[in-house]
């Protein structure tokens with residue numbers, strides 16, 4: 001009872017401080033600056049969204065509509081013809097991309113987690129040097145590895161295969177995933193691993209039962225990062241795959257860059273949307289983990 | 302149950318770094334309880350980690366049951382440890398934390414449930430079993446850490462300050478529980494503590510460490526009554542031992558040390574076996590607070606001193622006086638409640654005091670005649 005009344009008095013104190021209306025004026029000034037901030041944010045948002053809106057609108061228009069109307073005009077009649085045509089062209093490549101992305105993301109994440117675990121908890125002679133070299137891998141531009149990679153794939157008999165492309169993506173992505181996991185695991189107290197060792201847990205048990213369950217945010221970061229990188233990759237796709245095994249990015253490029261016939265912008269836009277949709281979906285579904293994972297290291301120190 | 306022996310153990314964290322542990326020699330028999338004390342950073346946790354096999358040692362041997370365990374990993378040494386930092390598994394419930402070690406050792410589920418229930422009752426954490434460590438207070442986490450070790454029946458328990466975070470009442474209860482459990486199970490135990498009472502009451506043996514060196518390894522009584530050096534004497538005991546600087550003079554066959562309280566002066570006879578080099582050298586006279594009492598005996602020298610501060614603690618009254626410009630704590634019975642400024646007539650048995658070299662901190666042996674004859678010399682002592 002008395003608690004409630006105290007709380008009430010407190011809250012009314014905040015709302016109506018004794019004295020003149022100085023607080024009210026302050027509040028009006030505050031809401032004005034609030035308004036300015038929100039207006040700016042909405043404007044920035046709108047600017048960023050324009051290309052997406054244009055793409056979406058165009059993809060639902062008929063070719064005639066596109067020729068007559070302007071970029072931002074509403075479609076005279078919504079039609080799915082662009083989407084259907086686009087799927088007909090890039091659909092099979094979409095599945096190619098899926099076949100590349102899923103194993104490449106999973107393998108590079110799992111291996112990155114194991115690498116990070118070893119590099120942080122089971123330091124061996126030269127592990128610092130090893131980690132340094134790995135870090136170096138993060139800064140290697142794509143172009144540098146094209147020749148050696150194609151040479152290696154050729155030797156392995158994996159040239160122009162999905163497996164080959166997966167391998168390249170895994171190897172290139174390992175530097176990043178290892179870095180993510182290693183940085184998370186160095187913030188985990190070593191005593192945890194020690195306690196588990198005394199409890200009789202082995203290398204893989206400690207990893208699977210104790211560290212991995214703690215790493216959900218980092219796993220999410222890795223999945224999103226690798227998914228975006230590999231799905232959006234064009235260069236490796238164009239160099240290491242050909243014909244039937246090409247990923248959707250290459251197919252999209254081929255579609256948009258054809259010089260024969262009239263340009264069907266609705267099809268191009270729909271195809272681009274199809275190519276971009278999975279990354280969007282992943283961000284929407286797992287974005288909050290991404291932010292949490294990125295900041296978790298900073299907060300825990 | 303197993304005996305534990307450390308032979309000449311050395312530990313250096315990095316080559317080039319100074320030794321963290323230096324020539325540690327310890328031996329405890331099967332079923333014994335060893336207390337490890339020492340100031341922060343002296344290497345207690347390091348020693349525990351070495352025994353558990355979690356840190357590689359740089360020299361010497363660790364023998365469990367007489368077997369050198371150099372080639373044995375932590376898992377196979379069959380040791381359970383309470384970590385100073387608790388090290389609870391954050392994604393597991395309290396129940397799973399406690400059960401983990403048993404599961405790893407393929408204990409049947411029924412036994413696991415029994416053991417978890419047993420330690421949960423013992424540590425009063427039954428209502429917390431389904432929580433995650435992050436949802437517990439520090440003291441609760443510490444009890445879970447304790448439970449994780451106690452659920453197992455290893456050869457050796459290593460406890461690294463297992464009660465440091467508990468409130469006074471719970472601490473006393475847990476201390477008794479640990480002692481009862483040790484009496485029942487007789488598992489060899491090494492126990493690190495900063496608590497004077499735990500150090501004195503729990504163990505069969507006490508090892509006092511400083512800067513990675515064992516200063517003394519003896520029974521609790523031995524450490525208390527017969528400290529090897531100034532460090533051990535000052536570290537063990539609460540309130541700590543008083544150290545009064547004196548310069549003994551030789552007078553005939555007799556050594557005398559002057560005590561000056563500002564109000565009075567007295568000459569204390571000392572049974573020094575030492576030679577002439579001690580003459581006029583600065584020594585420290587070590588007197589435990591409880592050895593000082595209100596004058597009541599005619600056979601002991603009496604010192605008159607003014608009370609500067611009093612601290613009634615409940616079971617006793619601590620009165621602080623000054624001797625040779627050094628604060629001296631006297632532990633008096635609680636019914637004596639001196640006012641500040643009051644002059645007390647204090648007595649202590651000169652035969653029971655300890656002497657240390659002020660520079661090196663080494664203990665200086667008292668003479669062979671230490672237990673008798675002090676009564677004879679009392680006549681020389683007179684209040685000024």
Ligand SMILES: Nc1ncnc2c1ncn2[C@@H]1O[C@H](COP(=O)(O)OP(=O)(O)OP(=O)(O)O)[C@@H](O)[C@H]1O
Nearest residue numbers: 314315321339340341342343344345346347348385
């Ligand atoms: N992993 C490590 N690498 C390098 N030096 C260390 C490491 N762990 C501890 N030390 C050093 O070794 C010394 C002993 O540390 P230790 O943790 O054993 O002290 P302690 O006696 O347990 O102290 P406390 O009572 O504070 O727990 C300290 O000087 C510490 O800085």
Ligand SMILES: [Mg+2]
Nearest residue numbers: 345346347385
């Ligand atoms: Mg410690």
